[in-house]
Amino acid sequence: MEATTKIFLDENEIPRKWYNLQADLPTPLDPVLNPGTGKPIGPEDLAPIFPMELIKQEVSTERWIPIPDEVRDIYRLWRPTPLYRAVRLEKALKTPAKIYYKWEGVSPPGSHKPNTAVAQAYYNMKEGVERISTETGAGQWGSALAFGTCLFGLDCTVYMVKASYEQKPYRRILMETWGAEVFSSPTQRTNSGREILKKDPDTTGSLGIAISEAVEDAATHDNTKYALGSVLNHVMLHQTVVGLETKKQFEIAEDYPDVMFGCVGGGSNFSGACFPFVGDKLMGKKPELEVIACEPTACPTLTRGPYAYDFGDTAKLTPLLKMYTLGHDFVPAPIHAGGLRYHGDAPLLCKLVNENVMGAVAYNQNEVFEAALTFARTEGIIIAPETAHCVKATIDEALRCKKTREKKTIFFANSGHGHFDLAAYDAYLAGKLVDYAYPEEMIKKSLANLPKV
Amino acid sequence: MEATTKIFLDENEIPRKWYNLQADLPTPLDPVLNPGTGKPIGPEDLAPIFPMELIKQEVSTERWIPIPDEVRDIYRLWRPTPLYRAVRLEKALKTPAKIYYKWEGVSPPGSHKPNTAVAQAYYNMKEGVERISTETGAGQWGSALAFGTCLFGLDCTVYMVKASYEQKPYRRILMETWGAEVFSSPTQRTNSGREILKKDPDTTGSLGIAISEAVEDAATHDNTKYALGSVLNHVMLHQTVVGLETKKQFEIAEDYPDVMFGCVGGGSNFSGACFPFVGDKLMGKKPELEVIACEPTACPTLTRGPYAYDFGDTAKLTPLLKMYTLGHDFVPAPIHAGGLRYHGDAPLLCKLVNENVMGAVAYNQNEVFEAALTFARTEGIIIAPETAHCVKATIDEALRCKKTREKKTIFFANSGHGHFDLAAYDAYLAGKLVDYAYPEEMIKKSLANLPKV
Numbered sequence: 081m082e083a084t085t086k087i088f089l090d091e092n093e094i095p096r097k098w099y100n101l102q103a104d105l106p107t108p109l110d111p112v113l114n115p116g117t118g119k120p121i122g123p124e125d126l127a128p129i130f131p132m133e134l135i136k137q138e139v140s141t142e143r144w145i146p147i148p149d150e151v152r153d154i155y156r157l158w159r160p161t162p163l164y165r166a167v168r169l170e171k172a173l174k175t176p177a178k179i180y181y182k183w184e185g186v187s188p189p190g191s192h193k194p195n196t197a198v199a200q201a202y203y204n205m206k207e208g209v210e211r212i213s214t215e216t217g218a219g220q221w222g223s224a225l226a227f228g229t230c231l232f233g234l235d236c237t238v239y240m241v242k243a244s245y246e247q248k249p250y251r252r253i254l255m256e257t258w259g260a261e262v263f264s265s266p267t268q269r270t271n272s273g274r275e276i277l278k279k280d281p282d283t284t285g286s287l288g289i290a291i292s293e294a295v296e297d298a299a300t301h302d303n304t305k306y307a308l309g310s311v312l313n314h315v316m317l318h319q320t321v322v323g324l325e326t327k328k329q330f331e332i333a334e335d336y337p338d339v340m341f342g343c344v345g346g347g348s349n350f351s352g353a354c355f356p357f358v359g360d361k362l363m364g365k366k367p368e369l370e371v372i373a374c375e376p377t378a379c380p381t382l383t384r385g386p387y388a389y390d391f392g393d394t395a396k397l398t399p400l401l402k403m404y405t406l407g408h409d410f411v412p413a414p415i416h417a418g419g420l421r422y423h424g425d426a427p428l429l430c431k432l433v434n435e436n437v438m439g440a441v442a443y444n445q446n447e448v449f450e451a452a453l454t455f456a457r458t459e460g461i462i463i464a465p466e467t468a469h470c471v472k473a474t475i476d477e478a479l480r481c482k483k484t485r486e487k488k489t490i491f492f493a494n495s496g497h498g499h500f501d502l503a504a505y506d507a508y509l510a511g512k513l514v515d516y517a518y519p520e521e522m523i524k525k526s527l528a529n530l531p532k533v
Numbered sequence: 534m535e536a537t538t539k540i541f542l543d544e545n546e547i548p549r550k551w552y553n554l555q556a557d558l559p560t561p562l563d564p565v566l567n568p569g570t571g572k573p574i575g576p577e578d579l580a581p582i583f584p585m586e587l588i589k590q591e592v593s594t595e596r597w598i599p600i601p602d603e604v605r606d607i608y609r610l611w612r613p614t615p616l617y618r619a620v621r622l623e624k625a626l627k628t629p630a631k632i633y634y635k636w637e638g639v640s641p642p643g644s645h646k647p648n649t650a651v652a653q654a655y656y657n658m659k660e661g662v663e664r665i666s667t668e669t670g671a672g673q674w675g676s677a678l679a680f681g682t683c684l685f686g687l688d689c690t691v692y693m694v695k696a697s698y699e700q701k702p703y704r705r706i707l708m709e710t711w712g713a714e715v716f717s718s719p720t721q722r723t724n725s726g727r728e729i730l731k732k733d734p735d736t737t738g739s740l741g742i743a744i745s746e747a748v749e750d751a752a753t754h755d756n757t758k759y760a761l762g763s764v765l766n767h768v769m770l771h772q773t774v775v776g777l778e779t780k781k782q783f784e785i786a787e788d789y790p791d792v793m794f795g796c797v798g799g800g801s802n803f804s805g806a807c808f809p810f811v812g813d814k815l816m817g818k819k820p821e822l823e824v825i826a827c828e829p830t831a832c833p834t835l836t837r838g839p840y841a842y843d844f845g846d847t848a849k850l851t852p853l854l855k856m857y858t859l860g861h862d863f864v865p866a867p868i869h870a871g872g873l874r875y876h877g878d879a880p881l882l883c884k885l886v887n888e889n890v891m892g893a894v895a896y897n898q899n900e901v902f903e904a905a906l907t908f909a910r911t912e913g914i915i916i917a918p919e920t921a922h923c924v925k926a927t928i929d930e931a932l933r934c935k936k937t938r939e940k941k942t943i944f945f946a947n948s949g950h951g952h953f954d955l956a957a958y959d960a961y962l963a964g965k966l967v968d969y970a971y972p973e974e975m976i977k978k979s980l981a982n983l984p985k986v
Contacts, residue, residue, distance in 0.1 A: 084544060085544060085609035085610065086544065086609065088541045088543070090541070091537060091538060091539065154913075156538035156539065157538060157621075157912065157913050157914075158913075168610075168684075186639055188913035188914050188915065190952075227913060230910050230913075231621075231913065249955075249956075249959070250952075250955045253955040253956070253958050253959045253962070254915065254955060256958075256959070256962055257906065257909050257915060257955070257958050257962065258909060258910060259910060453710065456710050456711060457683050457710075457711060457712060459610065460607075460610050460611075460641035460680060460683075460684065461610075461641050462641070462707065462710060499643075499703075499952040499953070500952070502702075502703045502706040502707060502710070503702075503706070505706055505709075505710050506702070506706045506709075509706070509709055509710065
């Protein structure tokens with residue numbers, strides 16, 4: 081009865097440094113390339129849209145990067161987050177395995193996203209930037225950046241994909257409550273937007289278009305920069321605050337994971353929770369540690385894509401990144417886990433997959449929601465559809481351990497709550513959730529358009 | 534920079550006993566009366582709808598009542614909740630006052646309500662009850678009970694006011710995700726429902742009707758009982774887990790409140806947070822402590838109602854309670870703080886107001902949302918419209934302290950998040966929120982129908 085359910089840390093145990101996995105990679109990352117010249121880009125290429133400190137972090141190979149006091153001071157509003165032992169889920173599954181999860185849903189925007197949004201807002205503020213532009217699909221990232229900029233007194237402009245803007249007003253209101261201005265993208269405010277609207281006035285927009293508008297906005301206005309919520313190295317870096325806390329909490333529990341699961345869209349949640357442990361693995365401290373990325377079958381980047389250079393966006397505005405990709409014009413089926421609908425993945429994470437340091441699995445959405453329901457009815461928490469992917473993996477592994485009688489220690493990154501995703505739960509409960517077929521043909525088609533390098 | 538933002542307690546510091554204010558009242562509560570005979574009711578009158586243990590707690594004058602291990606075990610899923618020092622709000626207001634708040638929004642249903650829902654589900658389960666029926670307006674209480682019954686393996690039937698059922702599908706889905714069955718009230722399942730529908734097939738329902746249906750359901754089915762989320766003594770009792778934790782946390786902070794604010798609908802949030810401190814006041818430990826209930830001007834029970842016997846529901850099915858009341862057929866204006874739209878208040882709390890142990894203030898909704906926005910943009914948290922009433926009081930007091938240079942310690946009970954109330958924020962931001970006039974005439978009319986005792 082008296083098993084510990086959650087492990088808290090004191091505020092002074094919020095990490096003082098982020099962990100940079102680039103310091104411990106067996107071989108360095110492939111360079112980011114200029115699509116025109118095919119040559120590696122330099123800091124000056126990124127300076128129009130990012131502040132210099134973030135550009136430095138992007139290429140740094142220092143193992144530890146100090147977290148500014150002003151950033152830690154805002155982290156305190158919700159950090160350290162609790163590490164839970166899922167005692168009630170274990171009992172329901174009758175598994176001998178131990179299940180732990182790190183709970184990021186306690187942040188005001190409800191996910192891990194503010195860990196980097198707050199840091200990015202801070203560095204922009206320090207360099208005199210007055211406004212940040214960004215894109216958002218379902219709204220998780222946009223609301224995190226609205227929160228972060230609000231606390232540092234910056235303006236924030238969010239280009240929200242039109243389909244989401246109309247269907248998900250709650251996330252839009254959240255951003256506005258924190259003072260951001262939110263536009264339904266495409267807009268008449270940018271060349272990219274106007275061009276699209278000219279061709280197709282009734283378009284519902286796309287993340288690719290919204291990125292183009294946000295980047296153009298930053299590049300064409302003084303004192304305005306652009307911010308991205310995933311994929312880039314500095315974003316992974318900021319998120320390691322999650323995994324570093326988790327390590328301390330496992331020490332208190334006198335335990336250490338045997339297998340770690342996290343959902344992967346662009347990779348920031350997964351990387352944040354797992355990289356400090358991956359560092360241990362690479363250093364030979366726990367070579368047998370299994371680290372598994374969980375993605376949707378509708379967008380099976382790591383499980384089905386090639387490891388190749390590709391654009392980060394549909395409109396081909398970004399430099400070329402070496403990553404697993406389904407092709408920059410791949411359009412995933414409209415699954416409810418909107419945060420996992422990205423054609424590529426963080427280069428750092430892709431390198432680990434390519435070197436067999438970690439693995440990946442893919443799930444269809446009904447089995448994922450079944451897992452989310454089991455979780456809600458045992459642990460009480462309504463999780464985001466994205467997170468539900470790694471809960472599915474966790475439950476499968478725990479049931480496997482039941483058969484083999486293994487007392488494994490399983491960890492998953494519980495990245496956020498599903499309070500704004502209840503329509504998806506409703507569809508699942510009503511038996512109306514669609515399982516999409518594997519997008520074989522579409523992948524073949526979009527991969528044919530990969531840039532030649 | 535390094536001021537503590539929040540004070541956590543370890544899991545083993547979840548209180549082991551609830552505090553019963555009835556033990557410390559200067560004079561006992563007035564008895565609950567049978568409306569037919571005018572005589573005090575006994576346990577046997579309540580037995581058809583409540584389990585015996587809760588009936589005992591309702592009338593107990595023991596100071597401490599043990600919390601069952603099984604209930605504490607579920608409290609661990611989110612308790613102890615953090616006590617925050619609102620450092621960023623203090624700075625923004627430039628006040629010398631210190632502001633603290635207890636944050637109950639971290640519970641899975643998002644408010645303080647599960648503190649009693651879990652306890653009520655437990656006692657029903659122990660006495661062999663298999664199903665609990667209840668009513669819900671906006672859905673806070675219904676979702677807490679769905680959560681509590683789910684974790685103890687009980688069935689749960691919720692009669693949700695039709696207007697809310699149609700306008701607020703998210704709360705309905707939340708209840709269904711935890712396995713409850715939810716009906717749009719009035720239904721064809723009960724005599725009360727059928728009678729109303731015969732008279733008015735297009736009715737949008739009311740809390741009064743939903744209560745009648747839930748009580749009738751419990752009274753007419755085997756192994757089914759009824760549960761109420763506020764007003765009754767045993768509900769206030771269970772909520773004291775909030776205030777007891779808060780006292781420990783103030784000890785750690787080496788501080789003690791000078792003034793305490795909480796919003797009041799039926800009184801459970803306010804009582805839970807404040808009663809352990811009110812006990813100190815009554816015992817002479819802090820006689821100058823100010824304890825202030827915050828209510829809406831649209832439903833000014835404590836500030837404008839008489840202290841009189843009245844029914845707890847519109848349909849006159851309940852016994853008579855001595856309380857401040859606006860009359861059982863008072864229908865408040867449709868303010869967004871749905872949880873504060875109740876004509877009466879908990880008898881325990883009303884007695885304290887009547888004996889001048891505590892006071893009350895009322896606010897209109899635009900000033901309340903202005904306070905909520907200030908809070909969101911400083912402390913980051915989007916609070917429920919109900920809670921916003923005491924944030925308004927807190928900000929006013931902090932600004933008063935700025936003028937008088939008083940270093941008062943202010944506390945408010947932060948009872949829940951506003952994730953399902955964003956439409957109200959949207960209306961406020963768009964300047965479309967209505968401030969209703971004081972309901973003078975309506976109060977006069979409904980008070981004319983108070984029962985003669």
